[in-house]
Amino acid sequence: MRIALVHSYHHTEVPSGENVVVDAQVQALQDAGHEVVVVAQHNDLRRQRRTYPLEAAATVATGIGPDPTEMLHRIRPDVVHVHNLFPNFGTRWLARWEGPLVATLHNFRPICPAGTLLRDGKRCTDCVHTPRAAVTHRCFQHSRLATLPLAVATRGGAVNHPVIKRADRLITISQRAADEYLAAGVSRDKVVVVPNAVADVEQTPDHTDHVHDPRWLFVGRLSAEKGVGALLDAWPAHLPIDVIGTGDQQQELEARHADRPNVRFLGGTGNGQVRARLAGYTGLVVPSLWAEAGPPLTYVEALASGVPVVAYAGNGAADDVARHGTGVVVPPGDAHELGVALKDVQRDRAALGRRARATYDQHFSTRAWVSTLTDLYRETSHG
Helix, strand or coil: EEEEEEEEECCCCCCCCHHHHHHHHHHHHCCCCCEEEEEEEHHHHCCCCCHHHHHHHHHHCCHHHHHHHHHHHHCCEEEEEEECCCCCCEEECHHHHHCCCEEEECCCCCCCCCCEEEEECCCCCCHCCHHHHHHCHHHCCCCHHHHHHHHCCCCCCHHCCCCHHHHEEEEEHHHHHHHHHCCCCCCCCCCCEEECCCCCCCCCCCCCHHHHHCCCEEEECCCCCCHHHHHHHHHHCCEEEEECCCCCCCHHHHHHHCCCCCCEEEECCCCHHHCCCCCCCEEEEEECCCCCCCHHHHHHHHHHHHCCCEECCCCCCHHHHHCCCCEEEECCCCCHHHHHHHHHHHHHHHHHHHHHHHHHHHHHHHHHHHHHHHHHHHHHHHC
C-alpha cells in the first residue's frame, strides 16, 4: 500500500512520545513492504520566526494554515493517516479531502484544551461541552491568551472537531481513551483501539543482581501532570532513582532534592540512549496523575526490555499493569504502599520481567501493530 502520514512534529526540547511513535510506525510499515511518505511540519523550524506565536494561534483558532493537500495529491496515497495537526497544520483541508482518512487521537485535546483532562491535579471534564472554562483557568501554558485559540477551536464539541468529523476511522491507543471520546458523543462505529508499539530491543540476560543493587527509573516530562514531584516526595531515602527528562518543573525539583544522593537528575536523554539503558534497572516508575490516552511509550519500551513497572492508579500504564500483571499499581502519593510495591518488585524482578516481555510480544510488538494497521487501512480504503 501507499500510505501518507501527516504529522506536526513537536519541538525536541521536550521529549515527545508522539514523535517517536510516528517514526516507529513509518519504519515498521516500510519494513513490512509498504510505501510510506511523511508529510510534516516541524516546531523546531517554525519557532525560529518571530511571528510564529501569532501564526500558530491563528492556525489553531481558525483552521486556516499550512495545507498538505497539494503534496497528498502528488503522492496519491491509498490512505491518509493523520497523527497530529496541532499547531502547525490547518484543519480546513480535511473537509475537502475525498480519499480514505484514518486519524490517531494521541491525547484528549479535541475535548480538553490542555489535552489531559486534568486541572490542579484532579480529573476535569469541564471543557468537553463548554471550553470557555479552559480560558478562565489558564489551562494551556498557564495563560489565558495561549488557551483562547484552543477554546475557540473546540467550541463545537468533539463531534464537530474537524479531525473527528472527517476521519473514516479514529484510532485511540487505549480503551480508556476510547471511552472518553464515546462519552463525548463520538460515534462508536468510528473508534478502534490500537495500542502503540515500539521496535524490539536487543535481548539481554536477566539482571539477577538487582536484589543486591537496585536502581529505579523515571522517564518523562518534568511537569505537574506527570506526577514526578509527588513521586520524589514519597520516594524512600535508601533507594536510588534516576530521573530522565526536562520540563517546567526541572529547576524546582532539582533544587528541592539537591541534598538527596539517591536521586539523580540526568536531564534530557535521547530515546536510543534510554532504550539501551532500560534493562539495567530494577523497574520503571510511572507516576502520571492524568488519565492519559494510553500507556506511555516508555512503559512499552520497558516491557520490550523485560523491565517491570510500578504505576500510580488511574493512569494509562496502571491500566495495563493491572490487566497483564507486569508490575504493581499503587495509590498516588501513598509513601507506604509505594515502599511495599518497590520491595515486591525487587523480590520478584525476574518473574515480572519475563511477564513484561511476554506482554510486549503479544500486545505491543511492531509485528502485531502493522498487521492491525494494514487491516484497518484496507478496510477504510475499500469503503
